[in-house]
Amino acid sequence: MKNAQSEDIATSTKEALLKAIYVELENAYEDTLEEILELLKIRRSEDEEDIKEYHAALEDIKTNGTIPWLQAKREIA
Template identity: 45%
Template sequence: MKSDRERKEIIEAINVLLHQAYDSNLDEILALLKQIDEEEEKEDLKDIQEAREDIRINGTVSWEEYKRESKS
């Protein structure tokens, strides 16, 4: 994960390039960002479904059990 300073620098660099881009390129960039967002959302939903299926099959562990096991 990037630090706040690194993120700020990247965003500023992106903004410079966006301000120089043609309108048609801006439309393409927006479409790509939306596509990335949708794919990430699908991955998140898939991960949630897999976790629920794992819980259904294997059950859950209480917080107390987890703490006891992690000390071992």
């Protein structure tokens, strides 16, 4: 039940944000809209790259294991 409420709140928040954004977009210049679209594409591309790197890191851990945190701190310092 609590999870459904959280999802409802998130959906309501997202809907409110989308409505507010749409109002602003209606008044925006075309070049501004193009910039916004480009930024959204960049963000999606970065998110996809992050996901690929995450899966690669998991695979590396499966293959090579991990090192203790104290050892990592020594190597960084």
